[in-house]
Amino acid sequence: MTAARKTRQRGERPAQARSIATRDKLVRAALDVxxxxxxxxxxxxxxxxxxxxxxxxxxxxxxxxxxIIIAAMELLLEEATAEIREVAAKVALTEVSLGDFIEFLWEMFSGRVFYLSLEFINEARTDADLRAGMMPVVKDFHAALDSIWIEFERQAEGQPQARLVALNMTVCLVRGMGVQTVLKDDPAYFRSMIETWKVILPQLLADGPEGVARLDGSGAAGVAGQGA
Known part of the structure; x- marks a missing residue:
């Protein structure tokens, strides 16, 4: 390799690094704005x-x-996936309690990640081009969630399909509650549902859907009453 080529390559690497850094700054700035x-x-x-x-x-x-909008949503969901994967792994190893995992998901899907996702999804509803660009990103996100739940099941005991459904139900629950927080300022109301789900979810993970039927009335209902 000639000296000139080596010099050129050394110059290209910092330029590529600056380009990557600039792109990252733009995407993160878009999310913030x-x-x-x-x-x-x-x-x-x-x-x-x-x-x-x-x-x-x-x-x-x-x-x-x-x-840039699609790139921003992709980054948002990639980082959310990484966080969920990390915490789920700790739950499977009993380093983090299942209750704390529910709290983690509630915080994620009622905070920054949720509100940004809501902005994107609302616009995609009436913008066909934006929707077409976002659909593969969201599909990858849900595929990643499924892979996390499968790994979760591999490291813990229980019925695989029940875990997949139950953990996706948890995401749907906290996301739906997040939508409500936009117009409903009632922390006790949301707290009662979170505490109730902390009773229900372990049964679903251990026994499948039949586990919910075995919950006694004082279990779920009692917790809900405490938070109301």
Whole structure:
């Protein structure tokens, strides 16, 4: 290899690293701006200013607004998946309690991850191009969740299908509750459901759907009454 080629390659590597760093800054800035201003009020100019890069740099990486939006949602869900995987592994190894895992999911799906996802999903409902771009990202997210639940089951005892359904039910529960928090300011109401689910979920994981039927009335209902 000639000296000139070696010099050129050394110069290319820092340039590539800067390009990756710039792209990452833009995507993270887009998430921050959308969370602060909302999807429709957040412009690509806001994204570039928040990232501290030029408009030209943004267009180099993301020629269209939908391109950076899809990249932002992909990053959001990738990082959420990594967090869920880490905590689920600790639950399977009994390093974290199942109750704490429910609390973790509730915090995730009623906070930043949830509100950003809600912004994206709401816009995708009426924007066919955006929806088409997001669907593979969301599909990958749910496939990753299923793989986490399967690994969860592999490390713990129980019925595989029951675990898959029950843990996905948990995500659906906290996500639905997250939607309610937008217009319902009633922490005790949400707390009662979380505490009730802490009673129900272990039964589902251990015994499958039949486990719920064996819960005595004082179990779930009693916990719900305490939080109301």
């Amino acid at each position: 959308i969370l602060e201003k909302g999807y429709n009020s957040a412009s690509t100019t806001d994204f570039s200013e928040a990232a501290g890069v030029s408009r030209g740099a943004l267009l180099h990486h993301f020629p269209t607004r939908s391109a």
